[in-house]
Amino acid sequence: MRRFLRGRPLLLPPCPRVRPSRWRPSHTWPVSSPGVTNEKMDTAVQESVRVLKGVGPQLAEKLGRLGIEDVADVLFHLPLRYQDRTRCSAIGELRPGTEALIVGRVEASGVRYGRRRSLMTVISDDTGRITMRQFHFSQSQSRGLSRDRFIQCYGEVRSGPAGLEMVHPEYRFLEDREEASVEAALTPVYPTTEGVGQRRWRDLTDQALSLCKGSIPELLKDEYLADFGELSLSDALMLLHRPPPGVDLDTLGRGTHPAERRLAFEEMLAHQLAMRERRQRRDSKSAVPIPLSRELWPRLQEQLGFTLTGAQQRCIDEIGSNLGRATPSLRLLQGDVGCGKTVVAAAAVLAAVEAGQQAVVMAPTELLAEQHLSVLGNWFAQLGLEPVWLSGRMGQRDRQAACARLASGEARIAIGTHALFQDDVAYQQLGLVVVDEQHRFGVAQRLALRDKGQTDGRVPHQLIMSATPIPRSLTMVMYADMDISIIDEMPPGRQPVETVVLPNTRREDVQERIREACARQRRAYWVCPLIEESDVLAAQAATSRAEALKSELPELRIALLHGKIVPAEKDKIMSAFRSGEVDVLVATTVIEVGVDVPEASLMVIENAERLGLSQLHQLRGRVGRGDRQSVCLLMYQAPLGNMAKERLATMRQTTDGFAIAQKDLELRGPGELLGTRQSGAPQFRIADLARDRALLTAVQYTADKLLRDHPDSAAPLVARWVRAGLAFSHA
Secondary structure (H helix, E strand, O other): OOOOOEEEEEOOOOOOEOOOOOOHHHHHHOOOOOOHHHHHHHHHHHHHHHOOOOHHHHHHHHHHHOOOOOOOHOOOOOOOOOOOOOOOHHHHOOOOOOOEEEEEEEEEEEEOOOOOEEEEEEOOOOOOOEEEEEOOOOHHHHHHHHOOOOOEEEEEEEEEEEEEEEEEEEEEHHHEHHHEEOOOOOOEEEOOOOOHHHHHHHHHHHHHHHOOOOHHHHHHHHHHHHOOOOOHHHHHHHHOOOOOOOOOOHHHHHOOHHHHHHHHHHHHHHHHHHHHHHHHHHHEEOOOOOOOOHHHHHHHHHHHHOOOOOOHHHHHHHHHHHOOOOOOOEEEEEEEOOOOOHHHHHHHHHHHHHHHEEEEOOOOOOOHHHHHHHHHHHHHHHHHHHHHHEOOOOHHHHHHHHHHHHHHHHOOOOEHHHHOOOOOOOOOOOOEEEOHHHHHHHHHHHHHHHHHEEEEOOOEEEEEEEEEOOHHHHHHHHHHOOEEEEEEEEEEEEEOOOOEEHHHHHHHHHHHHHHHHHHOOOOEEEOOEEEOOOOOOOOOOOOHHHHHHHOOOOOOEEEOOOOOOOOHHHHHHHHHHHHHOOEEEEEEHOOOOOOOOOOOOEEEEEEEHHOOOOHHHHHHHOOOOOOOOOEEEEOOOOOHHHHHHHHHHHHHHHOHHHHHHHHHHHHHHHHHHHHHHHHHOOOOOOOOOOOOOHHHHHHHHHHHHHHHHHHHHHHHHHHOOOOOOHHOOOO
8 A cells, every 4th residue: 555654654544536625514524424313412412432344442541631431522523723635736836934845856865965955855746846854764765856857745734954854744756747646625633642643643533433323412403503503513523633725724714614613612511501500509508607707807906907899898708698598609809919819818817706617718828728727827816816837747746736636626626637527537617628729629628628617518618819819700600609809909009010021131130130129128039939959940049049049149148948847946947037137038839829028129030931920920829919110030951932022021011910811811821820630620622712712702601501491411521521621619
C-alpha cells in the first residue's frame, strides 16, 4: 500500500480519489436507520469505548487520560483544527505560513551537510518549485526520492534559505500525476495524548459516527433551538468531525460556527440545570437559623480601630439574611485583594457563636491559616474567645487536646487547614463553615468538613471566600448554585499600586530601588517562582537569589521564606519582617495569599512571564496595604511570547481584579484560572466560557422555561453532558 511518509513511513492510507462535492447531512449520515429506535441510539452513545474496534485495555487506558470513557465522549471530543486536503495547490501559488497539498516531480535530491545534516529534495510543477527538507531520514528514504518520481506532499510552507520549503511534510509516491487524489472532507486534527495518533482518532470517530447512525436523540424541543436554525445535534457533530469542502474555516477556528455554538449552548444549559438541581437539593435540607449578632459583633466593631466600607456592611447584611434561615446557606464572598473580606467573615463567625453554634475557618495553606489565626485571634481575644488551632504539623498531644475541646463544645471557634476534617476531629454543634481561597480545595474536601457538622439531619451553613475575582460569566455557570456577595470597594486611603515592567538585564536598577525604599524605612518582597535551581526552567531559585542579594546588598537585612521551612522558623521570619528586623523578604509564591505587612511598599517578581495573571495580581496585592505609594516591579526574561506580553501589559494597565480575571479567563480558560482541574468544579468539553459568554443569557432563560414547561427533559440532558465530577455537590 502506498502511503504518506514523514521522516519515516506512517501508516496513513492514500486519500480516496474523489471529487469534492457539497456535503448533505441527510445523505452522508442518515437521520434514522430502519429498525433502530432513539432509545437504542441513546444506549449506543452510552456504551463503553471498548465496543469500538481496536480499543483494548491499553488504548482504553490512554483514552481515559483524556476523559474518553464511552462512545459519547468520542463524539464530543472535537478537533482542535483542520487541514484542507480537499484540493491540490499549484506550487507557484504557495505562501509562507500556510498548509497545502501539492503534486509535483522530484527534480533533485541529496544530503546537505552543515550544522545539521538534512536531506534536501527539490519538487517542481509547471508553476514553480519548492524544497522538501528532512532532518531525520533513512537510507531507503533517500534512495526512494529519485529524480523524475512523482510525489504528493502535505505540510506547512515556510521561507527557507533557497526559497519556499516544507520541513518533514507527509508525502507519498505516485505512478503518475493522474494518481493524485484529494479528500472528500477537511481532515480533523484532534487533541490527543501519547500513543494515540491522528489516524487512530479518525478511525475512532468514524466508528462512533457510524454506530450512532445520525440518530442521537434530540433532548431539546425545536422552540429552544430556534437561534441555531435547523441544525440537529447529529448534523452538528457530523459537520465538526468531517467538515465539507468550502466550510468557513475562520469561524470553525474561532469556535463561532453555528454547529459549535449549537453544542456549546446545550452543554452550558445542562450544567446550568445541574447547578440548579444542586441548589434545590440543598434547599430541601435543614440548618440551625443563625440571627445576626446583637452583642459580640457590635462590641468588636467598637474596638476595630477602623470603619467598615459600605460594601463590607452590605455583604454582612446579605450573609446575615442567609444565615437566619432554617435551610443551609451557601454564599460566595469575593473581592479584590485587600478589600477586607476577613472582617466580614468575623461578623459571620461571631453570629454563629452567639447563636450557640461552633464555627470553623479553613484555609488551604498553613501560612494563610496562621494569618487568619493571628488576625481573628487578636480580634476575638478582646471578646474573651480563644480559637482552637488545627494543622497537620501539630504534635500529637496538642492535637488531642484541641480535638477534645471541639468535641465537648468548650471551643466555639476552630481555625486551621485540611486537618479540620480529619477522621479524629468531631464537633459538638458545627453551625458555620468558612472556607478561604475555596478553589484550592477539592469539592470532596470541603464537603467532608461540612459533613462533620451534620447532627439531627441538620447541616451547617457555608461561607466561601475568594480573593481571586471571578468574572461574571464564570459565576453564572460555575457558581449558579450559590448566592454571591461582592466587596467592590477598597478601604479609604489605599493608593493604587504602580506597576513597572522591565527585563531581567536591569537587575542592578531594581536593587538600587530596593536600597532607596529601605533607606526610607520601607520593606520589600523579592519573589522567585522556584525553591531550588532547575535545569528545566531558567527561573532563578529563591535560595540562590537570597544569597546573591546578601552579597550585593550587604547593608540590608535579607531573609528567605518558602514552603519547606518548618512552621516555627516561618513564624519567626514573618514576625521579623513585620517588625522591621528584616528589610527584604525573598520568597517563593508561598506569600501569594495571607501575608499582610502594611509597611511593605515594594514588590519585585522575578521571571514574571512564567506566572498567570491572577497569581501576579495576588502577589502584587501583598503591597499597597498601607497609606504609602507602593510599586510592583515585574521582571521578565526575553524573548517574550505573545501570551506573556499580553499578561504583562494587562498588569501594567490596570489594578482592577475583575478586569484582570476576565483577561486571564480569555488567555487561559476557567480550568487553570480557578484550579477546577483539581477542585471538581465543572469542566466543559465543548463550551468555552470566555468565547461563549454571549450565550449565557439565553442559557438562563432556557433553563427557566424548560424547568417550567418540560421538567422531565432536564435529567436526560444533565446525564448526557455532565461528567462524574459534578456528582459532588456544592451543597
